Amino acid sequence: MTNQSFPRDFVWGAATASYQIEGAVNAGGRGPSIWDTFSHIPGNVALNHTGDVACDHYHRWREDIALMKQLGLGAYRFSIAWPRILPEGTGRVNPDGLRFYSDLVDGLLEAGITPWVTLYHWDLPQPLEDRGGWPSREIVQAFVEYTDVVTRHLGDRVKHWITLNEPHVFTFVGYGGGRHAPGRDDQFEAARASHHALLAHGEAMRVIRANVPGAVAGITLNMSKVYPATPSEPDAQAAAIVDASLNRWFAGPVFGQGYPPELLAFYQSQGEFVKPGDMQTIAAPVDFLGINNYFPIYATADPRQPHGLSTLTPEELAAAGHTLTEMGWPVVPQGLVDLLIDLHETYRPAALYITENGAAFADELSEGAVHDARRVQYLHDHLSALADVTAGGVPLRGYFVWSLLDNFEWGHGYTKRFGIVYMDYETLRRIPKDSYHWYRQTVANNQPAPLAE
Ligand code: IFM
16 A cells, blocks of 8 residues: 555545436426436336436535535536526527526535536437437537537636536437436447437537637546456457447547447448548547546356346356445445556546546434445545555546435436435435545545544
């Protein structure tokens, strides 16, 4: 173990997303999003939960800023709901939507917290889905229009911009697996959608640079280190394919290395979607790469599965001795270290930020407190590993814990709690957990706080 202090200008943050916390889906002129539609179809979300109320952050944001201020946060990463800004997706701008985010930004700046804005964290305006959604190339122009409106309005005060959150999830899970909105299930459509998402990112980078002097802009990808489940050659090949689909399919184009050729050939076998000039647009220089990471993946060759491979299930991981979170994800801090080293060596990004990391556990409120020792342990072990990797020369510049508040965990509804602040969904009371207090000490000392004896 090396010195566990982070560099003096290390950014300490927390992250959330609009649909997961705002609620107030019909307030202030907001239009419907694909997640409103999807979550209201019975059976799509655990217990048929929806984001209708969520944490009611739309009305309680001042209270949430106070929590962040007490935490000593340097930065807050939140996303803007496209349907609050352009209720029809394009065309008419909704001034109340802009005002909400403008007030939020002012409140953050007054509290000494730097806003980090994600433009898209999955709540696509439903009218755009009705016009074809991400698989339709028209979406790129719509995203440019939306980015232009938002950056013109907030760019005087917001300098940190993230174009997209986790394009892998909203394209391959939303259009290719049916488990997320809009619930379509066609892997070729999903690949097309992912190309348009990357193209939208590249075009948006240009708009951000034009509208925001001094912008610091990039993209957030969900990435995992992929290990072969065993040292066998077939498992190594399975791991290489999973790595190409999850990681290289997105990071390759962003950093000018293109799509993995074998995957591109496969996905374009049902119709080409890459047009001349696209790859140059996507490779617009970024100031940083944001990484959302929670766990590594263990891949294995499996001839019974469609692509001849599978990944270890929670049951298999538990049998192999892994500690699992409530999501069934293995806790392996070394996975994050190995991932960062790979990214640094392969793409040489100017800066890396962990834009999400954290864990869901079945927290209980007891006598006004939440003793979430397993989350504290998770954060402690990941941040200790990150301190080492940063000292070793990887340009990691900041860390955003997921999440500030327990919130709507997509298909799991409110059944999975990731927050360092507990939400009593009956009363909407916010109760800081032990992990909140631990994180406050960590932020204050610029190094992972010790674990309680
Ligand atoms: O809650 C999500 C978030 O919206 C995107 N990244 C992963 C988190 C936990 O699943």
